[in-house]
Amino acid sequence: MAHAAEIRTVSVTRYVTPLREGGSLPAIVEADDEFLYVLKFKGAGQGKKALIAELIGGEIARLLGFRVPEIVFADLDIAFGRIEGDEEIQDLLKASVGINLGLHYLSGSITYDPVATKLSPLLASQIVWLDSLLMNVDRTARNTNMLWWHKELWLIDHGASLYFHHSWDNWDKPKKPFQLISKHVLLPIASELDAVDKQFAPVLTEQAIKAIVALIPDDWLVEDSPFQNPEQHRAAYIQFLTTRVANSSFFVNEAKHARETAI
Template identity: 75%
Template structure:
C-alpha cells in the first residue's frame, strides 16, 4: 500500500545567492547540495520558528487541498555562512539561523500575481479564500498577494503570517473565533463558491491528515517560547486547533460571505 503521508526532504545549503529584501523577514535565494535554488526562510528572523511552523503547516495543508505550492524542504545551514558574509545585518541573521531552517523551491521566471491583470475562476478564488480563512492568514492582500504566476498556473507562497494566535497562544482553544481580516483578502470578490468548496475541503482535511502534517514539525522548533511541557503536547495543540476549526468551518465561511457581500 502506498504511503501518502506528507514527507519533506532535507537539503544542505551550499551557497547564499542573494537576499530578498522585499520580504520583512529577509528571506534569501540560496543553492543547496541537490543543485536546486530555494527561497530560504530563516529561523533567526524576527518571528523565529513560529513563522517556519506556519509556513510548513499552511503550505502542506494547501497542497493536500490540491492547490499549487512550491516544494517545501528542511534546509540545514552551517555556521560557516555567518563568517563569510560581508553585510552585518545578513551576517547576524545567518549566525542566528545555524541549524534547521525551511525553504521553498525557487520558481525561476515566475511573476507576482496581479488580480487586475490575470483573471482566475471563481472556484479557485473560493478555494484560496477558504484556506486562508482556516489558517487566519493575514497576508494575502492586494498590496501583498503572496501568489505567483508560473507556467500559466497560480502558485501560493509565504504562509508565515498564518496561525498568528501561536505567537501568544491566547484563545487558541476557541478556534471558532472570528477572522475579520478576511475582508482584505485579494480574492474575496471572486469567491462565489465558498459553500461548495467548504463541503469538498472538509472531506479532504481529516484528523489523520492534519496529524500527519503537524507531525512534520521538528522538535527543535517547539521548545522556545512555548506554554507546553513537551513537543508532543505542543503538536497536539496545533492539531486540536485545526481539527476543531475545520469542524466549525461553516462559521468562517459565513463570515467570509458576509464580508464579500459588503464589497459587491
C-alpha cells in the same frame, strides 16, 4: 487531492542573494541537490513560528490540491556566518544555524496581478476557504503572495498564517473570528464558498492534519513555548485545526458576510 509529503532535508551550499522583503530577510540559496531555494530563516524576526506556519499552511494547501513550491528542511552550517560581509545578514546566518525552511525557487515567475489575470470564482473561493481556515492575514491586494509560473497559479508564503500562536491567547475557541478576511484580494469573486466547503472539509481529517503537524521539527517547538514539551505543542496545533475544520461553516459564513458587505 494530493497527499501530505515527506519533507526532504538539503544542506545549504551557497548563499546567492538576499530578498529584502519586510523584516524577515529571506534569501535565495543553492543546496547540495543543485536546486535554488527561497530560504526562510529561523533566526529572523518572527522566528520559528513563521516557519511552522509556512510548513503547516503550505502542506495543507498542497493536500487540498493547490500548486505550492516544494518545501524542504534546509540545514545551514555555522561557516556561513563567518564569511558573509554584510553585518545584518551575518547576524541572521549565525542565529539560524541548523534546520531552516526552504521553498523551491520558481525561476522566472511573476507576482500574480488580479487585474491582469482573472481567476474563476471556484478557484478564488478555494483560496479564500484555505486562508479563512489558516487565518492567513497576508493575501491582500498589496501583497497577493501568489505567483504566476508556466501559466499556472502557485501559492507561496504562508508564514503569516496561524497568527494566534504568537501569543496563544484564546486559541482553543472553536469559533474564533477572523475579520481580516474582508481584506482578501480574491474575496469579491469568491462566490462558491459553500460548494468548496463541501469539497475541502472532508479531506482535512484528523489523521491528515496529524501527519502534517508531525513534520514540525522538535527544535522549532521548544523555545518560547507555553507547552511543557513538543508533543503538547503539536497537540495544540492539531486541536486548533481539527476544531476549525469541524466548525468550517462558521468561517465560511464569516467570509460570505464580509463579501456581501464589500460588494
